[in-house]
Amino acid sequence: MTIRLYNTLTRKLEEFTPLEPGKMGFYTCGPTVYWDAHIGNMRTMVNSDIIKRVFTENGYEVNHVMNFTDVGHLTSDGDTGDDKMEKGAARENLSVWDVAQKYIDGFLCDMDLLNNIRPTHMPRATDHISEQIAQVQHLEKLGYTYEIPGDGIYYDTSKFANYGVLGGQKLSELRGGARIDDSGKRNSTDFALWKYSPKDTKRQMEWDSPWGVGFPGWHIECSAMSMKYLGQHFDLHVGGQEHAKVHHSNEIAQSEPIVGAPWVSYWMHFEWLLLKDGKMSKSVGTAYTVRNLVERGYDPMAYRYLLLQSHYRQPLEFSFESLDAAANGYKNIVRKIADLINTEKTANVDLERYNAWHDKILAVVSDNFKTAEALVWVQDLLKDSVTNPETKIQLFEFVDRLLGLQFIDRAKKLVALEQVSAPAEIVALAERRVTAKANRDWATADALRAEIESAGWTVLDGKDGYKIVKRA
Ligand code: AMP
Numbered sequence: 001m002t003i004r005l006y007n008t009l010t011r012k013l014e015e016f017t018p019l020e021p022g023k024m025g026f027y028t029c030g031p032t033v034y035w036d037a038h039i040g041n042m043r044t045m046v047n048s049d050i051i052k053r054v055f056t057e058n059g060y061e062v063n064h065v066m067n068f069t070d071v072g073h074l075t076s077d078g079d080t081g082d083d084k085m086e087k088g089a090a091r092e093n094l095s096v097w098d099v100a101q102k103y104i105d106g107f108l109c110d111m112d113l114l115n116n117i118r119p120t121h122m123p124r125a126t127d128h129i130s131e132q133i134a135q136v137q138h139l140e141k142l143g144y145t146y147e148i149p150g151d152g153i154y155y156d157t158s159k160f161a162n163y164g165v166l167g168g169q170k171l172s173e174l175r176g177g178a179r180i181d182d183s184g185k186r187n188s189t190d191f192a193l194w195k196y197s198p199k200d201t202k203r204q205m206e207w208d209s210p211w212g213v214g215f216p217g218w219h220i221e222c223s224a225m226s227m228k229y230l231g232q233h234f235d236l237h238v239g240g241q242e243h244a245k246v247h248h249s250n251e252i253a254q255s256e257p258i259v260g261a262p263w264v265s266y267w268m269h270f271e272w273l274l275l276k277d278g279k280m281s282k283s284v285g286t287a288y289t290v291r292n293l294v295e296r297g298y299d300p301m302a303y304r305y306l307l308l309q310s311h312y313r314q315p316l317e318f319s320f321e322s323l324d325a326a327a328n329g330y331k332n333i334v335r336k337i338a339d340l341i342n343t344e345k346t347a348n349v350d351l352e353r354y355n356a357w358h359d360k361i362l363a364v365v366s367d368n369f370k371t372a373e374a375l376v377w378v379q380d381l382l383k384d385s386v387t388n389p390e391t392k393i394q395l396f397e398f399v400d401r402l403l404g405l406q407f408i409d410r411a412k413k414l415v416a417l418e419q420v421s422a423p424a425e426i427v428a429l430a431e432r433r434v435t436a437k438a439n440r441d442w443a444t445a446d447a448l449r450a451e452i453e454s455a456g457w458t459v460l461d462g463k464d465g466y467k468i469v470k471r472a
């Protein structure tokens with residue numbers, strides 16, 4: 001089936017043509033692991049996951065790479081400000097290495113809760129310092145770099161004719177209003193490739209290099225790691241919308257002199273998840289994590305369902321009211337699938353109906369990832385009186401592979417739950433235990449099990465959920 005996507009580079013909807021038939025390689029700019037990734041960051045991860053699933057269902061072998069930014073970079077695109085990792089370490093009284101590990105573990109927990117398939121490769125910037133140094137040396141040899149004494153090695157953006165094309169700005173516009181400060185940069189758009197460690201303080205993360213002890217600039221890690229795991233040229237590069245203007249423009253400027261243009265065939269940028277008053281903020285306590293949603297009693301699939309009801313190119317305003325509505329919508333679908341599972345099977349899968357629905361749903365998401373429209377088809381499929389229950393269940397298996405919404409899993413759990421004759425208060429305890437386990441809160445899960453057992457019941461965990469049985 002044809003796959004179309006909106007390419008930020010050309011500002012057009014384009015038909016996808018792979019570099020190598022049957023294969024698709026793509027790179028997602030991953031999290032900076034100095035703090036928890038919030039549900040906005042996770043919107044970007046769900047969008048990446050959908051891309052992977054759509055290509056896979058279209059028969060492609062997908063190689064997905066997502067990095068962990070675990071080097072302490074400076075907080076702004078302009079290479080100034082605080083070092084996020086060192087700040088995180090000071091805040092938590094941990095080493096920077098422990099901070100990175102802690103937040104990588106938390107991130108992966110949230111990825112699993114959201115049923116995002118883990119990327120094929122998840123390289124860490126600190127494991128790829130030599131590859132980054134090699135690229136900076138290459139750029140130096142080609143004449144793209146200069147030194148700011150006492151500061152570091154910089155990329156001279158005036159040497160790269162197409163600088164800023166991805167962000168949709170001409171070089172003159174980019175530089176027009178910008179005042180050259182006293183940083184020593186030749187152009188306001190220039191950026192650090194290698195920073196020297198400060199003379200007066202010892203950094204926890206620093207490495208030797210041909211230019212002196214220090215640490216890589218932020219942008220070079222994505223050029224180095226994407227090429228290592230995807231080859232010098234690859235199909236698609238994605239990330240949050242804010243990256244087009246600076247981070248990805250800088251990645252292109254670094255990479256194309258080394259490998260030739262075009263480095264990457266397609267670029268996609270995802271709009272943000274926002275709050276009514278703007279950005280999610282850690283300091284105000286509105287940067288919720290997926291684990292926070294679980295603590296509040298939400299199924300992570302309700303959040304995924306909420307996300308997929310919008311298009312990735314539209315900003316999405318988050319509120320608990322909209323999450324409640326999504327949770328209800330999701331539960332209604334699960335209820336209907338549970339009813340299908342409970343119906344006595346009388347017929348075989350109707351292949352003609354199966355193929356018609358399958359192709360209709362796959363076509364709509366293959367056309368620039370219109371997940372919201374696919375979910376409208378899903379509702380119509382449930383209402384379709386001509387398609388038999390067997391066929392519908394098979395189609396929901398396909399919808400789950402495509403959208404990762406775990407409809408069948410939740411429906412089977414519901415069926416299993418309803419077969420249990422335990423009193424409601426025991427079922428409520430078992431449900432709280434499921435939430436505690438999803439949240440890796442083992443102490444609460446164990447306490448709830450003990451409470452259930454002291455009331456004369458036992459929970460048995462199985463592949464399709466749990467069963468409550470009377471204790472012998
Ligand atoms: P960061 O940890 O800030 O580097 O972000 C990790 C990824 O999440 C990047 O691809 C960002 O573009 C993306 N991102 C950051 N904030 C949001 C948001 N509010 N909504 C969606 N994506 C975001």
Ligand code: ZN
Nearest residue numbers: 029030222247
């Ligand atoms: Zn990146």
